[in-house]
Amino acid sequence: MVHNFNRRHFLGTGALAGAMATMPGLFDRGARAQSAALNVFSPLPPDPAPPGAAKFSEDAFAKWQADNGATVSYETLAWPQLHDRMATAFASGAAPWDITYNCGWVPEFESFLTPYADNLPKALVDDLPPTSFATTTVGGKRYGAVFTLSLLTLFYNKELMEQAGFKEAPKTWDELKACAKEMTRDGRFGFVLNYGDPAGIGGTASYWMVFLQQAGGKVYGEDGLPAFKSDEGVAALQMMVDLMPSTDPGSISYAGINDATNVLLAGRAGMMMNWPFMWNAGNDPKQSQIVGKMTSAVLPAGPKGSASIDGTDAWTITKASKNQEKAQKLIEFYLDAEVQKRQVLDTGWLPIRLSVLADPEVQAKAPNAAVVLEQAKHPYDSFVTADYNQVTVAIGTEVQKALQGSKTAAQAIADAQDAVTAIVKRRG
Amino acid sequence: MTTTVEQRRRRTGVFFVAPALLVLAAILFYPIVDSILLALQRVQLAGGAVTQEWIGLGNFIRLFSDPVFWRAALNTAYFSGMEVVLVTLISLGVALLLNHPLGRSGFFRILLIVPWAIAPVANAVLWKWILNANYGILNGLLKSIGVIDYYQVWLGTPFSALNFLLIVDVWKSVPFVALLMLAGLQRVPQSLYRAAYMDGAGPWQSFLNVTLPTMRGVIAVAIVLQTIWSLRVFDLVFVLTRGGPADATALLNFLAYRVTFNFLDLGYGSAIANVIFALTFVLAALYVWLLWPRDVRGAR
Numbered sequence: 004m005v006h007n008f009n010r011r012h013f014l015g016t017g018a019l020a021g022a023m024a025t026m027p028g029l030f031d032r033g034a035r036a037q038s039a040a041l042n043v044f045s046p047l048p049p050d051p052a053p054p055g056a057a058k059f060s061e062d063a064f065a066k067w068q069a070d071n072g073a074t075v076s077y078e079t080l081a082w083p084q085l086h087d088r089m090a091t092a093f094a095s096g097a098a099p100w101d102i103t104y105n106c107g108w109v110p111e112f113e114s115f116l117t118p119y120a121d122n123l124p125k126a127l128v129d130d131l132p133p134t135s136f137a138t139t140t141v142g143g144k145r146y147g148a149v150f151t152l153s154l155l156t157l158f159y160n161k162e163l164m165e166q167a168g169f170k171e172a173p174k175t176w177d178e179l180k181a182c183a184k185e186m187t188r189d190g191r192f193g194f195v196l197n198y199g200d201p202a203g204i205g206g207t208a209s210y211w212m213v214f215l216q217q218a219g220g221k222v223y224g225e226d227g228l229p230a231f232k233s234d235e236g237v238a239a240l241q242m243m244v245d246l247m248p249s250t251d252p253g254s255i256s257y258a259g260i261n262d263a264t265n266v267l268l269a270g271r272a273g274m275m276m277n278w279p280f281m282w283n284a285g286n287d288p289k290q291s292q293i294v295g296k297m298t299s300a301v302l303p304a305g306p307k308g309s310a311s312i313d314g315t316d317a318w319t320i321t322k323a324s325k326n327q328e329k330a331q332k333l334i335e336f337y338l339d340a341e342v343q344k345r346q347v348l349d350t351g352w353l354p355i356r357l358s359v360l361a362d363p364e365v366q367a368k369a370p371n372a373a374v375v376l377e378q379a380k381h382p383y384d385s386f387v388t389a390d391y392n393q394v395t396v397a398i399g400t401e402v403q404k405a406l407q408g409s410k411t412a413a414q415a416i417a418d419a420q421d422a423v424t425a426i427v428k429r430r431g
Numbered sequence: 432m433t434t435t436v437e438q439r440r441r442r443t444g445v446f447f448v449a450p451a452l453l454v455l456a457a458i459l460f461y462p463i464v465d466s467i468l469l470a471l472q473r474v475q476l477a478g479g480a481v482t483q484e485w486i487g488l489g490n491f492i493r494l495f496s497d498p499v500f501w502r503a504a505l506n507t508a509y510f511s512g513m514e515v516v517l518v519t520l521i522s523l524g525v526a527l528l529l530n531h532p533l534g535r536s537g538f539f540r541i542l543l544i545v546p547w548a549i550a551p552v553a554n555a556v557l558w559k560w561i562l563n564a565n566y567g568i569l570n571g572l573l574k575s576i577g578v579i580d581y582y583q584v585w586l587g588t589p590f591s592a593l594n595f596l597l598i599v600d601v602w603k604s605v606p607f608v609a610l611l612m613l614a615g616l617q618r619v620p621q622s623l624y625r626a627a628y629m630d631g632a633g634p635w636q637s638f639l640n641v642t643l644p645t646m647r648g649v650i651a652v653a654i655v656l657q658t659i660w661s662l663r664v665f666d667l668v669f670v671l672t673r674g675g676p677a678d679a680t681a682l683l684n685f686l687a688y689r690v691t692f693n694f695l696d697l698g699y700g701s702a703i704a705n706v707i708f709a710l711t712f713v714l715a716a717l718y719v720w721l722l723w724p725r726d727v728r729g730a731r
Contacts, residue, residue, distance in 0.1 A: 090476065090693075190581075199586075252564065252584045253584045253587065256564060258675070393693075396689070403677040
């Protein structure tokens with residue numbers, strides 16, 4: 004039988020298809036009643052992402068969905084856009100997610116989140132570093148669970164370091180300066196970082212906070228007001244300024260960590276502070292020209308020892324979620340020991356579970372895990388507050404001025420303190 | 432009471448225009464009014480739920496004492512001023528070349544339109560790589576021909592970063608304005624050039640006394656439009672510099688975004704946005720005035 008498919012048939016079929024498209028729930032309502040749809044807001048890899056968004060534990064993830072009658076869909080965005088997307092969604096009351104990634108923003112978005120982490124199973128909580136809850140706890144309630152042990156450590160090119168006459172990583176500020184100076188030759192630089200964006204964790208201000216803690220200083224005093232206009236605050240900034248002649252001059256224009264990472268992986272710089280994901284990237288021939296030459300170490304000590312900052316990558320559940328119980332179960336799945344193990348083996352992002360960190364297979368594949376654990380014995384406060392972005396822009400902008408030589412370290416710190424004081428007072 | 436044909440015609444006209452007016456009210460009037468209301472409140476999301484508190488002109492008063500706002504205002508003034516001058520001059524030059532018999536090939540016009548046709552963010556990413564301090568083609572090119580001895584950090588100093596943003600935006604803006612001016616050039620009656628030639632005018636005098644006066648209206652429109660567009664630049668700053676180094680490239684539009692969405696200070700961000708809106712509105716009014724049809728005596 005031959006159908007004469009004319010324009011009228013075409014329009015009729017189109018109208019029928021359109022009508023069906025407007026009623027998506029008409030035919031699958033029964034199936035939906037039994038399954039929960041979970042919406043997760045996550046960074047795009049190579050930043051830390053969950054199974055299904057990143058390529059690991061995909062079979063286990065599919066099984067979890069089938070076993071729990073849940074369909075998980077991801078909304079992924081490049082890391083720098085996450086905060087602003089969340090801010091607009093929460094402010095407009097139209098946040099569509101059950102689970103959101105958080106990175107130091109828990110105090111800021113606390114009223115839109117639920118303190119589910121207080122109800123996590125004891126066995127799981129006991130296997131997490133107690134300090135991992137520091138940045139997700141507000142008013143004594145735990146709003147999030149950190150899923151990767153992410154501290155800044157020192158990554159360096161062993162070959163360049165040996166050529167510069169150093170047999171091991173610098174252990175003090177003086178050694179760091181001397182080493183960076185000696186490595187700066189033949190068009191290469193001793194040090195590289197991304198100083199281009201002042202804001203947030205991984206921005207210019209947060210790097211200064213690393214040096215500040217190494218100098219023994221703190222951003223805030225007991226009264227909650229800024230307390231970094233001090234010898235420690237100035238010394239920290241002066242250390243960064245002193246490193247500048249040996250720092251890739253492009254650092255002041257690199258807005259993201261990947262820009263700086265690429266310089267180290269191309270063999271054009273000798274050292275940098277970076278997050279643990281660097282290990283896999285540095286040993287991947289597709290991304291790195293220094294495969295086998297890169298290693299990591301605890302950050303050099305200032306006057307008061309070594310210190311770092313915490314990446315604070317955590318999962319949180321929104322108050323508006325209609326599936327809070329399933330959402331918590333999904334986060335527990337993300338924190339499952341086997342999933343955590345695949346996370347580090349396949350993506351390079353370290354697990355947060357202590358038992359997985361101690362796993363010999365993990366330690367063999369990610370030798371930097373031991374370094375990060377060692378780094379975790381030193382302070383690593385990220386000083387997150389509800390107005391963290393505003394504070395870091397104020398500090399980071401002044402740090403940039405000092406790095407460019409348009410202000411002295413002391414003047415920049417004094418001006419930064421004034422700016423942050425005004426922000427804190429306006430916060431009330 | 433009887434209605435005239437004219438009254439019925441007007442009523443029908445209003446009836447047909449009403450849906451469009453409703454849409455305009457929803458997508459233009461409501462956001463503008465809401466934004467002005469926001470600017471009169473302290474609206475914050477920090478540390479808790481959305482809080483709103485009337486503070487009158489408090490946000491606008493705060494602008495006067497905010498050094499970052501003034502820095503952004505100065506940056507914007509420099510950026511807009513330079514951009515208008517450069518775009519107008521370069522576009523006029525390009526339009527003159529395209530109007531020359533040798534430049535009338537469609538190929539040149541297609542080539543010209545390429546920078547304008549590239550999506551704004553793609554354009555910014557493209558330039559981010561061109562200007563990269565380690566791998567950028569600009570550094571490679573200049574070094575290979577001996578202009579520079581070592582790679583430069585084009586976005587590394589305040590002066591250089593702001594001017595490279597300017598160059599990139601000029602590159603993107605020239606095509607449209609050049610085509611606008613080309614259309615204006617093609618409307619200049621050839622008889623005027625012939626008359627000028629008969630009077631002994633050379634090419635330069637013809638340009639000054641025939642081309643420019645005839646093009647005055649088009650140039651004015653181009654200047655106003657370009658000023659409006661230069662006040663709205665955001666994508667380049669966001670992708671290339673994030674306002675840095677040290678706020679050297681923070682333009683008003685970027686600052687409004689940063690304060691609103693990054694700092695979540697919605698009221699103050701709206702106040703900054705309203706300053707931009709007021710400037711744009713004045714310029715748009717000027718644009719309308721320039722385009723308003725004149726009667727034979729030149730009265731409005």
